Amino acid sequence: MSDQELINLLFGFVTTPAEVFNRNGDPFYIDSGDASRIKTGKMDVQCVIREARQDRRVLSTIEDSFAKMVLPKLNSSKIEQLQLEVLSLVRDSACSSGMKRKMTDLAQSESLAKFLAEAFLESLAWVNSAPRDVSKRKTEPSRKDKPLPRPPVPSDIAPQEMPYVDALMRVYGEIEGTCSIGPSNIDSYPNHQKHFKRQRTDYYAAEALRRGLRDAYDEPDDDQFRALEDEVYDGVIDTYECEYGSGMDRLRHTLKQxxxxxxxxxxxxxxTSWIGNSEKKGMCHILVNDERIRGWLDDDV
Known part of the structure; x- marks a missing residue:
């Protein structure tokens, strides 16, 4: 199978169920030139495909698509090598520690289709850039001298967001006296919806910082980001563990700290000037995702 055929096959797993079309209203089709540019990192994945990866119709069909249309094409003798290479890419990426643990667990399970499907959807969120030539960095303007790009917050909630999102929903449920508040009906609670939107903005500010630090410091293991996470954890944990009247009180005091x-x-x-209030507050949600903070209610502490 050629690169062009493979890319069109994989993109079709997203565009077909999500009913995504190009500007002319036709089904997406990647020609050989664009396929080559995508493979070599000279062209990014179209934004509509990147956004559609979170469509519920895609999430409900992607594993079956891989099982039926990808697994039969694989060389059985090289499946283990494929898993190791994909897992290595995930571990070296800027995705959350929670996602890395999830992918490690999937790699050890018997569900190869789910492992490949999850890895593919996660890869669509990455910036598709070719490996940088570190030898040329000294002659280029420093990334650290530039403002940190902050991409827009996607409308749909990504799977890797769910730990901190669930923790927030439990806070809103405590306030309303119900356990039925979730992302699907948060709009029915305008005050909580506004608060939730701010928390997602902060979370994505922290994730943008994670990517920026990796690029600026050439540290594939996220050393600088982990140093910041450790600093935030050490700075908020005593405040977090105090007694409060509600989960919202604990959340607000921790974010303030x-x-x-x-x-x-x-x-x-x-x-740099990259680490502002939004990034620091977003780190608190990263702590939840990484299970260093379990949540905001008394039962979570």
């Missing part, structure tokens, strides 16, 4: 942290152990605090 997070913006007071200097985070001097993270080089980016001194080298």
């Amino acid at each position: 997070s913006v007071q942290i200097s985070a001097d152990k993270c080089f980016a605090t001194r080298d």
